[in-house]
Amino acid sequence: MSxxxxxxxxEEKIPKYWYNIESDLKEHTPEALDPETxxxxxxxxxxxxxxxxxxxxxxxxxxxxxxxxxxxEAYRLWRPSxxxxxxxxxxxLDTPAKIYFKYEGVSPSGSHKTNSAxxxxxxxxxxxxxxxxxxTGAGQWGTALAQACKMFGLESRVYMVRCSYEQxxxxxxxxxxxxxxxxxxxxTMTKAGLAILEKDPYCRGSLGIAISEAVExxxxxxxxxxxxxGSVLNHVLLHQSIIGQEAMAQMEMAGDYPDIVIGACGGxxxxxxxxxxxxxxxxxxxxxxxxxxxxxxxxxxxxxxxYAYDYGDVAKMTPLMKMYTLGSSFIPPAVHAGxxxxxxxxxxxxxxxxxxxxxxxxxxxxxxxxxxxxxxxSEGIIPAPESSHAIAAAIDEALECKKRGExxxxxxxxxxxxxxxxxxxxxxxxxxxxxYDYSKEEVAMALSCLPIKD
Amino acid sequence: MSxxxxxxxxEEKIPKYWYNIESDLKEHTPEALDPETxxxxxxxxxxxxxxxxxxxxxxxxxxxxxxxxxxxEAYRLWRPSxxxxxxxxxxxLDTPAKIYFKYEGVSPSGSHKTNSAxxxxxxxxxxxxxxxxxxTGAGQWGTALAQACKMFGLESRVYMVRCSYEQxxxxxxxxxxxxxxxxxxxxTMTKAGLAILEKDPYCRGSLGIAISEAVExxxxxxxxxxxxxGSVLNHVLLHQSIIGQEAMAQMEMAGDYPDIVIGACGGxxxxxxxxxxxxxxxxxxxxxxxxxxxxxxxxxxxxxxxYAYDYGDVAKMTPLMKMYTLGSSFIPPAVHAGxxxxxxxxxxxxxxxxxxxxxxxxxxxxxxxxxxxxxxxSEGIIPAPESSHAIAAAIDEALECKKRGExxxxxxxxxxxxxxxxxxxxxxxxxxxxxYDYSKEEVAMALSCLPIKD
Numbered sequence: 013m014s015x016x017x018x019x020x021x022x023e024e025k026i027p028k029y030w031y032n033i034e035s036d037l038k039e040h041t042p043e044a045l046d047p048e049t050x051x052x053x054x055x056x057x058x059x060x061x062x063x064x065x066x067x068x069x070x071x072x073x074x075x076x077x078x079x080x081x082x083x084x085e086a087y088r089l090w091r092p093s094x095x096x097x098x099x100x101x102x103x104x105l106d107t108p109a110k111i112y113f114k115y116e117g118v119s120p121s122g123s124h125k126t127n128s129a130x131x132x133x134x135x136x137x138x139x140x141x142x143x144x145x146x147x148t149g150a151g152q153w154g155t156a157l158a159q160a161c162k163m164f165g166l167e168s169r170v171y172m173v174r175c176s177y178e179q180x181x182x183x184x185x186x187x188x189x190x191x192x193x194x195x196x197x198x199x200t201m202t203k204a205g206l207a208i209l210e211k212d213p214y215c216r217g218s219l220g221i222a223i224s225e226a227v228e229x230x231x232x233x234x235x236x237x238x239x240x241x242g243s244v245l246n247h248v249l250l251h252q253s254i255i256g257q258e259a260m261a262q263m264e265m266a267g268d269y270p271d272i273v274i275g276a277c278g279g280x281x282x283x284x285x286x287x288x289x290x291x292x293x294x295x296x297x298x299x300x301x302x303x304x305x306x307x308x309x310x311x312x313x314x315x316x317x318x319y320a321y322d323y324g325d326v327a328k329m330t331p332l333m334k335m336y337t338l339g340s341s342f343i344p345p346a347v348h349a350g351x352x353x354x355x356x357x358x359x360x361x362x363x364x365x366x367x368x369x370x371x372x373x374x375x376x377x378x379x380x381x382x383x384x385x386x387x388x389x390s391e392g393i394i395p396a397p398e399s400s401h402a403i404a405a406a407i408d409e410a411l412e413c414k415k416r417g418e419x420x421x422x423x424x425x426x427x428x429x430x431x432x433x434x435x436x437x438x439x440x441x442x443x444x445x446x447x448y449d450y451s452k453e454e455v456a457m458a459l460s461c462l463p464i465k466d
Numbered sequence: 467m468s469x470x471x472x473x474x475x476x477e478e479k480i481p482k483y484w485y486n487i488e489s490d491l492k493e494h495t496p497e498a499l500d501p502e503t504x505x506x507x508x509x510x511x512x513x514x515x516x517x518x519x520x521x522x523x524x525x526x527x528x529x530x531x532x533x534x535x536x537x538x539e540a541y542r543l544w545r546p547s548x549x550x551x552x553x554x555x556x557x558x559l560d561t562p563a564k565i566y567f568k569y570e571g572v573s574p575s576g577s578h579k580t581n582s583a584x585x586x587x588x589x590x591x592x593x594x595x596x597x598x599x600x601x602t603g604a605g606q607w608g609t610a611l612a613q614a615c616k617m618f619g620l621e622s623r624v625y626m627v628r629c630s631y632e633q634x635x636x637x638x639x640x641x642x643x644x645x646x647x648x649x650x651x652x653x654t655m656t657k658a659g660l661a662i663l664e665k666d667p668y669c670r671g672s673l674g675i676a677i678s679e680a681v682e683x684x685x686x687x688x689x690x691x692x693x694x695x696g697s698v699l700n701h702v703l704l705h706q707s708i709i710g711q712e713a714m715a716q717m718e719m720a721g722d723y724p725d726i727v728i729g730a731c732g733g734x735x736x737x738x739x740x741x742x743x744x745x746x747x748x749x750x751x752x753x754x755x756x757x758x759x760x761x762x763x764x765x766x767x768x769x770x771x772x773y774a775y776d777y778g779d780v781a782k783m784t785p786l787m788k789m790y791t792l793g794s795s796f797i798p799p800a801v802h803a804g805x806x807x808x809x810x811x812x813x814x815x816x817x818x819x820x821x822x823x824x825x826x827x828x829x830x831x832x833x834x835x836x837x838x839x840x841x842x843x844s845e846g847i848i849p850a851p852e853s854s855h856a857i858a859a860a861i862d863e864a865l866e867c868k869k870r871g872e873x874x875x876x877x878x879x880x881x882x883x884x885x886x887x888x889x890x891x892x893x894x895x896x897x898x899x900x901x902y903d904y905s906k907e908e909v910a911m912a913l914s915c916l917p918i919k920d
Contacts, residue, residue, distance in 0.1 A: 118572070431885035
């Protein structure tokens with residue numbers, strides 16, 4: 013047979029430590045502010061919302077944080093995830109570039125989200141919490157959290173944006189199959205939900221409303237309930253560092269090292285997961301690597317946003333974070349990559365971008381699906397629309413190599429499969445999809461409402 | 467960490483030969499009969515329908531048939547597939563038994579079907595065929611064949627039973643994504659389809675009708691088109707032998723050997739895939755193993771069928787095969803495991819059953835879903851309803867071990883994931899599913915029409 017296509021690590025090679033990018037950044041990521049006082053958020057207040065262990069991880073500047081043994085034990089269900097050399101895609105593109113991808117779709121939820129769900133649920137269990145609440149848009153995070161709760165014996169309540177609840181019955185069923193309680197948001201279970209429904213009984217919901225409901229739920233049942241978030245925050249990015257750490261070991265197996273590392277950017281956790289361990293190596297004097305974040309043209313946070321303090325949600329209940337943002341009141345066009353429709357970007361990624369340590373680009377929706385199909389037909393894996401932003405960027409880089417006759421090594425993160433997103437492909441094949449650009453006027457309007465002026 | 471949960475073989479360990487059970491059977495499997503003459507089917511006639519290489523494999527009695535290098539190369543996309551020790555399920559059941567499962571859901575189609583699709587498409591390509599036609603019920607086989615055709619540059623036409631075409635848009639989209647042409651059956655493309663539609667313009671179709679249309683398609687475009695079938699036939703079972711061969715190597719890695727090997731039985735290819743290599747070992751004087759086929763109570767071919775010559779399809783166009791059958795005109799109740807709703811059973815499995823070398827049992831539909839959910843919540847994999855018949859049988863065996871205090875080693879084949887079958891879970895959760903037993907009267911009626919009387 014010709015050269016290998018899969019690089020599989022032994023179970024023993026699941027990383028023993030999460031890697032914390034904060035330790036290697038010269039300029040540290042600005043801390044979160046209390047939304048009421050606009051002063052640095054107090055730990056005791058954060059611990060009302062999040063598990064104590066998660067808050068500790070959130071503010072840590074240690075380089076390595078030990079992965080608790082029960083978390084590593086749970087990771088063994090599917091980790092280490094495979095790294096593939098995309099030989100068939102290379103042939104299809106006729107490129108001199110070498111293309112590798114790390115595949116996170118083998119997890120119970122079908123995406124990288126489970127890496128953090130298990131870590132967060134364990135920290136909740138460790139401090140005696142019995143129930144967690146969260147929101148979910150596209151549904152991957154809700155699935156991941158429900159499955160993690162089932163493993164550790166906690167209850168989960170998932171506020172699912174009503175339009176997803178109705179349009180994605182398969183995702184809802186997966187959450188229920190793993191024992192989670194799914195509540196269509198806005199709901200009548202919270203004051204926030206009731207207030208919305210009073211104004212508009214037919215409201216289809218939004219991520220912002222769902223976050224408000226989940227947080228209200230947590231505050232009401234604070235004795236035994238905490239909140240979990242699937243991206244953006246430092247501790248979530250920390251948990252995802254196992255992706256890049258495994259990928260480094262697998263690239264070593266392949267006798268190779270990436271020139272370019274690519275990830276799709278929504279809240280930022282899958283990009284950071286693959287990119288930060290390589291960035292850390294570079295910051296500590298190791299080999300240089302070109303980090304590329306791919307975001308939807310409909311929601312170009314890193315490429316068209318402003319670096320400023322902003323709320324994490326539409327309802328302005330969360331701490332303020334310094335990040336690239338399109339304004340927390342901006343509602344992106346309804347592209348079929350719900351997981352990337354977020355107005356902000358993880359503060360650590362924003363900080364890295366600000367320091368010129370990575371670059372970013374946008375991908376148009378039709379290119380996303382075209383690339384996804386090219387990839388699926390070559391490699392036999394149907395990718396999620398979110399993950400396909402990374403594929404599109406990788407294909408463009410590989411074609412650029414072809415034009416210039418360069419033999420670069422490209423690595424991208426395939427963060428999830430698209431088995432539950434076939435409705436988006438159906439729309440694409442039916443010719444019902446288009447490229448949607450964001451409205452510059454709407455972003456300007458949203459940015460004019462930022463809580464702290466320059 | 468505690469003991470391993472995954473056993474992963476290196477790419478180089480993909481078997482180099484398919485294993486042919488016929489070589490080790492003392493009583494050979496009776497040959498197929500021509501439906502017109504009721505005499506042994508002539509090779510030249512079979513080659514009008516199937517690729518020459520497939521016909522050669524169909525009638526071979528060689529023990530090992532070399533896997534062509536391009537097929538092994540294609541297998542590397544996802545093979546060797548993982549073997550898991552189901553430690554979390556064992557804990558949930560509190561059983562002294564050890565439970566292992568081979569997971570075929572990692573393939574491009576999400577099931578074991580791709581193993582044979584790639585082999586069949588390659589044989590078609592090798593003899594100059596440009597297009598293949600097939601039928602699909604549940605959709606796994608259609609997906610597998612379309613993907614294999616895309617890899618080898620052939621065209622595929624998939625006649626999809628109309629009710630699946632309408633109820634399973636995700637499966638249809640997957641086939642199209644991989645470049646296949648999907649035709650709802652009955653269609654206006656064939657005489658067979660037109661005749662049906664003339665009688666009933668709203669006919670929802672059946673596997674029997676779809677087979678008739680695919681075969682008519684092949685006969686009409688015979689110069690460059692051949693037919694492919696996803697189960698039942700000897701050469702399909704041969705291709706699936708890589709499952710059991712890999713599992714043997716993986717059980718060796720685990721330092722273990724199964725006492726019981728379990729597979730779900732529809733047409734029989736996934737059961738034979740895992741069981742026959744172990745059976746061969748036993749027939750050649752090796753260790754004894756208890757082979758158990760699990761079939762739906764709604765379609766109990768092995769447990770309530772008659773061993774007799776019968777047609778493979780409802781329309782009586784295929785060669786006659788000696789097999790356990792409920793009668794080719796029997797239509798099983800509409801349980802949510804479409805891939806197991808087949809009136810007959812692979813002739814080689816029927817022969818093995820007849821000789822007392824395996825046993826079979828039925829599983830009720832509600833037990834299928836109950837077991838599937840227990841498994842998913844323990845192991846983090848959502849199984850296909852078809853595959854869940856094997857899970858139900860494995861759980862029962864493990865509980866029996868608990869009752870008797872026996873430490874048996876159980877191995878089952880998890881033939882596919884259920885990501886595209888979530889609608890069945892939704893029905894289950896909604897309380898809309900029931901146990902469906904077959905009608906003894908209908909089977910007696912169907913059996914009274916067998917073409918050759920005792």
